[in-house]
Amino acid sequence: MMSHKSTRPSIAVDVMGSDKGPSEFVRALIHLNQTDELHSDLILVGKKRLLERLIAVRKSKIDCSRITLLDASQVIGMDEKPISALKKKKDASMVKAIELVKEKQAQAMVSCGNTGALMAGGTLRLRPIEGVDRPALAAIIPSKKKPFVFLDVGANPESDPTNLMHNAILGKQFAQARLEIKNPKIGLLTIGTEQGKGTPNIIKTNALLEKLEGQIDYAGFIEGFQLFDGTVDVVVCDGFVGNILLKSSESLFGFIGETIKKELLRNIKRKVGAVLSASAFKDMKSQLNPDERSGAPLLGLNGNIIKSHGSSNAIAIASAIIAAQMVVDCDMLDSIKSDISLANQKIEA
Amino acid sequence: MMSHKSTRPSIAVDVMGSDKGPSEFVRALIHLNQTDELHSDLILVGKKRLLERLIAVRKSKIDCSRITLLDASQVIGMDEKPISALKKKKDASMVKAIELVKEKQAQAMVSCGNTGALMAGGTLRLRPIEGVDRPALAAIIPSKKKPFVFLDVGANPESDPTNLMHNAILGKQFAQARLEIKNPKIGLLTIGTEQGKGTPNIIKTNALLEKLEGQIDYAGFIEGFQLFDGTVDVVVCDGFVGNILLKSSESLFGFIGETIKKELLRNIKRKVGAVLSASAFKDMKSQLNPDERSGAPLLGLNGNIIKSHGSSNAIAIASAIIAAQMVVDCDMLDSIKSDISLANQKIEA
Numbered sequence: 001m002m003s004h005k006s007t008r009p010s011i012a013v014d015v016m017g018s019d020k021g022p023s024e025f026v027r028a029l030i031h032l033n034q035t036d037e038l039h040s041d042l043i044l045v046g047k048k049r050l051l052e053r054l055i056a057v058r059k060s061k062i063d064c065s066r067i068t069l070l071d072a073s074q075v076i077g078m079d080e081k082p083i084s085a086l087k088k089k090k091d092a093s094m095v096k097a098i099e100l101v102k103e104k105q106a107q108a109m110v111s112c113g114n115t116g117a118l119m120a121g122g123t124l125r126l127r128p129i130e131g132v133d134r135p136a137l138a139a140i141i142p143s144k145k146k147p148f149v150f151l152d153v154g155a156n157p158e159s160d161p162t163n164l165m166h167n168a169i170l171g172k173q174f175a176q177a178r179l180e181i182k183n184p185k186i187g188l189l190t191i192g193t194e195q196g197k198g199t200p201n202i203i204k205t206n207a208l209l210e211k212l213e214g215q216i217d218y219a220g221f222i223e224g225f226q227l228f229d230g231t232v233d234v235v236v237c238d239g240f241v242g243n244i245l246l247k248s249s250e251s252l253f254g255f256i257g258e259t260i261k262k263e264l265l266r267n268i269k270r271k272v273g274a275v276l277s278a279s280a281f282k283d284m285k286s287q288l289n290p291d292e293r294s295g296a297p298l299l300g301l302n303g304n305i306i307k308s309h310g311s312s313n314a315i316a317i318a319s320a321i322i323a324a325q326m327v328v329d330c331d332m333l334d335s336i337k338s339d340i341s342l343a344n345q346k347i348e349a
Numbered sequence: 350m351m352s353h354k355s356t357r358p359s360i361a362v363d364v365m366g367s368d369k370g371p372s373e374f375v376r377a378l379i380h381l382n383q384t385d386e387l388h389s390d391l392i393l394v395g396k397k398r399l400l401e402r403l404i405a406v407r408k409s410k411i412d413c414s415r416i417t418l419l420d421a422s423q424v425i426g427m428d429e430k431p432i433s434a435l436k437k438k439k440d441a442s443m444v445k446a447i448e449l450v451k452e453k454q455a456q457a458m459v460s461c462g463n464t465g466a467l468m469a470g471g472t473l474r475l476r477p478i479e480g481v482d483r484p485a486l487a488a489i490i491p492s493k494k495k496p497f498v499f500l501d502v503g504a505n506p507e508s509d510p511t512n513l514m515h516n517a518i519l520g521k522q523f524a525q526a527r528l529e530i531k532n533p534k535i536g537l538l539t540i541g542t543e544q545g546k547g548t549p550n551i552i553k554t555n556a557l558l559e560k561l562e563g564q565i566d567y568a569g570f571i572e573g574f575q576l577f578d579g580t581v582d583v584v585v586c587d588g589f590v591g592n593i594l595l596k597s598s599e600s601l602f603g604f605i606g607e608t609i610k611k612e613l614l615r616n617i618k619r620k621v622g623a624v625l626s627a628s629a630f631k632d633m634k635s636q637l638n639p640d641e642r643s644g645a646p647l648l649g650l651n652g653n654i655i656k657s658h659g660s661s662n663a664i665a666i667a668s669a670i671i672a673a674q675m676v677v678d679c680d681m682l683d684s685i686k687s688d689i690s691l692a693n694q695k696i697e698a
Contacts, residue, residue, distance in 0.1 A: 006669040146602055157548050191592040201504050224596025228604035241590055247573025252598055255493055263629035270629045276622025280612035348508040
């Protein structure tokens with residue numbers, strides 16, 4: 001394939017398997033060229049001939065000196081069963097992009113493909129780092145005050161207290177890398193009950209996190225009603241709660257939007273009002289569902305994997321690539337390793 | 350106290366301990382008199398002298414023939430620790446209202462007070478019905494198509510598969526009583542994972558629910574992204590997930606509202622538009638956060654307890670009283686007992 005000896009960081013991009021197809025990735029390259037934020041090399045993994053053609057048409061707008069192509073004959077579809085797809089499709093773009101990270105030819109990979117396959121494939125090929133049992137998928141969520149890191153949003157549906165404690169460290173590291181917060185405040189998601197704050201699992205996790213005083217800025221419990229207040233920079237929960245919460249919030253957001261639209265169309269006066277204030281809704285939507293903060297990392301593995309949602313547009317893809325660049329730039333992986341090792345020592349002590 | 354021998358159903362109402370105070374309950378009585386939906390007797394439990402004064406001023410607008418007053422010298426505050434408050438305040442309005450249900454002087458009780466105290470007090474005094482380990486708190490949630498019953502929203506944060514199976518039965522019964530759906534479709538909330546749909550707990554619950562074929566209309570799994578689509582009439586989950594989801598949805602709703610408001614005030618054109626379309630937002634709000642569907646039952650106990658939120662207005666209080674009347678009218682308690690017993694037999698078979 002390519003020789004890759006530059007000192008610039010290198011990011012593998014799986015350009016297949018997303019809803020909008022590889023041409024959206026080419027648009028992302030144009031966007032990155034315009035914003036001038038990219039100082040990494042990119043290895044685009046996918047149907048090489050198709051990519052060559054797509055890039056050729058737009059080459060005046062793309063910095064081709066940064067780009068290498070790697071052919072992959074297969075694509076994992078959105079609805080394929082992860083494990084069987086990984087077994088059958090050894091030459092899938094996603095698999096080859098992960099392989100580049102494993103072989104250290106890339107320092108990170110980005111994909112908009114099948115989330116289950118990416119989590120399973122990433123975990124199987126890259127393995128969790130020493131001291132971590134299970135990786136966690138993190139998302140960046142907007143709030144009244146400022147965006148926060150929310151994890152786990154689905155990698156590990158059955159987290160024990162140690163997993164949750166590790167999630168706190170992983171979330172802290174990603175908040176430092178991506179949101180550039182020096183000392184992120186960390187909250188543990190729970191409910192108020194007669195007995196106190198939550199389940200035995202949560203009580204144990206709380207005790208572990210309190211032991212990490214000095215290493216993390218632990219703010220204690222966060223209840224559901226505080227979630228979008230933005231009082232902390234990292235919210236920790238298990239992958240079952242996190243996934244349901246993330247998905248149902250998107251569902252609620254869509255439902256509210258639909259209801260507003262229906263109400264605004266109910267009479268002429270409202271319609272005129274809606275036309276005059278239309279830009280407000282656009283701005284609101286991009287504030288609450290920002291493509292600029294796309295890029296959910298699968299944290300805790302020996303390599304950087306960044307997931308962008310299946311229907312990512314060029315802005316979202318560019319943002320995920322920049323997220324990958326940021327975690328590489330600040331050596332997040334090394335920081336995670338030493339931070340986890342320190343935490344495990346403290347807990348065992 | 351009172352003699353209560355009428356054949357009309359009797360509902361105990363704890364008029365203390367809510368954010369808006371007992372005068373809001375008097376407004377609810379006026380509303381109920383206007384709408385003519387009430388055919389039950391009401392026993393108002395609280396500071397009797399205060400109530401007498403409040404009612405005297407409005408007595409022309411209230412059907413006083415339906416109302417009895419029961420004095421209670423104490424009030425459990427919103428922020429009190431449930432168990433210790435219950436121990437200390439034997440003469441609290443909430444406690445006495447529950448007691449009326451226990452002594453069968455009332456067929457249901459309604460309270461806007463401290464949720465934890467209501468759940469603990471209700472469970473301790475009324476006890477779970479035979480065959481049920483733990484009660485579940487249910488809420489009615491709006492969706493794109495139609496409202497649905499969502500449970501458990503916080504009574505039992507650690508549900509095992511049997512608890513969750515019972516939640517399905519309890520939710521079915523409440524959907525029949527309150528939403529008047531003959532054969533409610535039931536969904537089990539979960540996430541998609543590499544292994545399938547969710548955790549071992551969820552897989553086991555799914556197997557139990559499949560065994561109840563013929564007894565319930567089980568529609569299988571529901572993922573977070575489908576929650577507000579309204580594809581089912583009852584959504585089942587544990588009290589940890591349910592509470593976080595309910596509270597965070599309210600938090601998200603508030604956050605979206607604030608963001609829209611901020612964006613609409615950004616310039617003159619938008620402001621004019623906002624004025625013209627203001628009624629649309631009001632209608633949207635009352636559609637998504639309807640006071641008309643207030644009243645969350647604590648299901649699975651030997652007696653009907655209906656919780657309305659702490660800041661309930663007159664409409665919400667009236668709606669909770671009507672919810673109580675509906676579950677009494679259709680003998681929900683008896684139906685629950687036989688339905689649970691049948692389910693337990695099927696599972697053991």
